[in-house]
Amino acid sequence: MGIILNSNRPKIRLPRIISDGMVLQRNTDVKIWGWASPGEAVTVRFIGKAYHAFADDSGEWFVRLEQAKAGGPYDMYIETEESLEKITIKNILMGDVWLCSGQSNMEMKMDSVKDTYPDEIVHSCNDYIRHFLVPVKYDFEKPQTDLEAGIWEAANPESILDFTATGYFFALKLFEKYNIPIGLINASLGGSPAEAWLSENALREFPEHYESAKQLSNRDYLDKVLREDQESAEAWYTALNQNDEGLKSNDIPFHDTEYDAPFWQNIKVPSYWEDEGVGNFNGVVWFRKEIDIPSTLADKPARLVLGNIVDEDTAYINGIEVGTTPNQYITRKYSIQEGLLKEGKNTIVLRVVNTAGKGGFYKDKPYQLEIGDNIIELSGEWQYMIGAKSSPMPAPAFVQWRPLGLYNGMIAPVTSYSIKGFIWYQGESNTKNPGEYENLLKALIADWRQKWNMGNLPFLYVQLPNFMEASEIPMESSWAELREAQRRTLSVPCTGMAVAIDLGEWNDIHPVNKKDVGFRLALAAMKTAYRDKTIVAYGPMYQSGKIDGNRIILSFTDTGSGLTVKNGDRPEAFAIAGADRTFVRADAEIIGDSVAVWSEKVSHPVYVKYAWADNPADANLYNLEGLPASPFTTE
Incomplete structure (x- = not known):
């Protein structure tokens, strides 16, 4: 975005989302807004027309553009009369803009599923599908008026890795069907419950959540919670590291090539150590496996794939750290540099930290060493040694997930940006209390529609997929209850639901099949938002x-x-x-x-x-x- 400024006057400023490469909503009045000196005259020129406004006493100004059809690219020129400042916004498309929100399954990037969709990534160049990532921010005091960062990016094999995977496949299907630009505004955060995305007025309907938000609006109280949270976590890790036999400063570390492990016992991987008789405790367990590398594969670059590990791990090969991951929800895929793998015996050592619950390895996940097209299977017998036992880590406060915070920090700044509708993938974090979810989701839909003030904007959402141990008989299930709450929310006008009961993975709350999820959301959009009566959008x-x-x-x-x-x-x-x-x-x-x-x-x-x-x-x-x-x- 090119800017010419007169340094003697206050700068004209635009919100982050109004920037180069943006997609503006077609066929509706579009608001363009920003800030300047109070009383400053501002002119916006776009597609051959000029729009005029004056900054109010607080410095805010806005204009509304006339409706325009899909098309572009266009440039927009914004200038002030007195200070002679001028901003040029380049490469603007008119199309359909969708707000993508929810928790980790919406946040999940194409980078996380690149092994599942390599061809889709290679062939992703499309200047007409664009993505804006809203930075994570919470605020309990007041709605924010702008974002701290963010740029519009067009899809290509590099940029697409940061796109929401569900949102990308949704956009791809719509583009293939209607051949119009699609813009995605991705405002999502893993682990977030629905109440975190409600405005203060909407939260009043839920007294317990409202009280929690008001409590955190006290800056002194919030700082105290954050400080205590950090201190308790640091104290837990400090004690754990000090007690870890594998890290004792006066001994050879367990991952060192000079370390010998004659007394380590055998264990099956993947498994949870409690299930293998190691003991029911939290803390550190070290794992070790020796593999033979033939001369034809020695010294070559490789990749260590370790499924999902509960909760944290650090991986070493021949004494060299090759990767670390801080939580169980990320599949471990560690790059191994050329020259590290030697002909003959090589040693893999893992330091696994478990903070609460069972510790160990997800079953039915890949555990292997990949050297080119060659795969060395790592499942099976390993050795283990307990490094340190500990009580569970004190439960974090998870302030970022508390009611109101994400609405104020991530949604409020974009409510003036005209959109086509919403896609929502969330609910896992509300399965602890599924009985209130129907009311929460209906309140959120009404709240966001009111804030955008564009009528009954289409609200499309994903029903929770199958997860955990499979069952052939009916059972009490908070996941089933929440799915029912989602189904009943279809009574709200202009909503649609993508059923995903066949798209989950029993052992992973983050199933990789985001293509079918996105495509099913697109079918819902075709019927609900595009009013295509020929589309069969849903199952029975x-x-x-x-x-x-x-x-x-x-x-x-x-x-x-x-x-x-x-x-x-x-x-x-x-x-x-x-x-x-x-x-x-x-x-x-x-x-x-x-x-x-x-x-x-x-x-x-x-x-x-x-x-x-x-x-x-x-x-x-x-x-x-x-x-x-x-x-x-x-x-």
């Missing part, structure tokens, strides 16, 4: 149930070309109960666009559940378009 959605003797006949919307099953001869994952609500696994069959459900154990059925578990093993009801039915309960 429960509509109503009718008791017929010892059976319940379920009716569905969104059956598309018809109901079908995937993997099996008839629908599975159904449960049925009488008035006592004691659910048992049920038989089911498809009858046209309905499903009949029954069980010999329930002679007078009243209720039905479908796919009611954290990870229902056999949820196989689909429509012929290949979209899965949403989990539901008729209760």
Whole structure:
């Protein structure tokens, strides 16, 4: 963004999001705003027209651009009359802008799934798909008026690594369908609950969350919480490191090439050490494995892939540190420099720190050494030695996730920026109290629509995927309850939900299949935002149930070309109960666009559940378009 300034006068200033490469919302009035000297006359020139404004007493000014069709690139010129300042904003596109928000599964970058989508990354050059990453910031005192950083970037094999993966595939599908520019504003943060994204007025509906936010609005109290949080964590790590036998200063470190490990015992990797009889404790456990490298692979660059480790690890090869990761949610992929791997015996040592709960290695993840196209499998027998035992680390305050903070810091600064709608992937952090989620999500939708003041902006969201141990029988499940809250939120006008019950991974809260998630959100957009009546956007959605003797006949919307099953001869994952609500696994069959459900154990059925578990093993009801039915309960 080129700026010519008169240093004798206050500088005209624009918000970060109004900058080179931006995508402006087509077919609507667009607000352009900024700050200048009070009373300063400001002129904005764009697509052959001029717009005039005066800065108010606080220095803020704005104009509204006339509606424009998709197209570009264009330049915009902003100048002041008295101070003769001029700003040129270059390479602007008119298209559709979507705010992408939620927690880690929306935040998850293409870089995290680059091994899954190498071709998509290579062929990602597209100047008409652009991304703006909102920096993480929380504030409990007042809504922020601007962002601290951020630039618009067009998709290419380098920049795309920082794009939200879900958002990118959503944009790609829309671009392929409509051939118009798509802008993504990514304001998301891993671990964040819904209440962190609500404004102060919206939070008043939730007294407990509102009180938490008001408490943190006291700067002295907030500083005290942050200080105590840091001090307790530092004290825990200091004690742990001092007690770690593998780091004792008067001994050879466990990762050193001179260290011999004659008394280390064997353990299976991947596993949790509590499950392998090592003990139920937190702290440090060291792991060691020797591998043979043939002469043909020696001295070559390589990659050490270690799945997911709970909670932290530092990896060494032949005494040299090759990588460290601070939490369990990131797959370990460590680059090994040329010359480090030698012909013959090589030693891999891992220092694993577990802060709470079980410690060790996720199962069903890759653990291997990759040398070119050659893979050396690392799963199997390792050696271990306990470095230090500890009590669990004091639970962090997680101030960044507390109510209100993220709205004030990340959403408020962009509410004046015209958009097409919202895509939302969040809910995992609210499974601790799923009973309030429906009200939270409905409040958030209403809150954001009111703040943007653009009517019922489309709000599209992802239903939680399958996660944790698979279950073939119905079970009490906070994840199922939250999915039901999400399904019921479809009663809000102009909303859409991408069902992901078949896209999760049992052992990872961050499934890598973001392509299908993004594409399903795009289908929802085509129907809800673009009003394409030819699109089958969803899988079967429960509509109503009718008791017929010892059976319940379920009716569905969104059956598309018809109901079908995937993997099996008839629908599975159904449960049925009488008035006592004691659910048992049920038989089911498809009858046209309905499903009949029954069980010999329930002679007078009243209720039905479908796919009611954290990870229902056999949820196989689909429509012929290949979209899965949403989990539901008729209760």
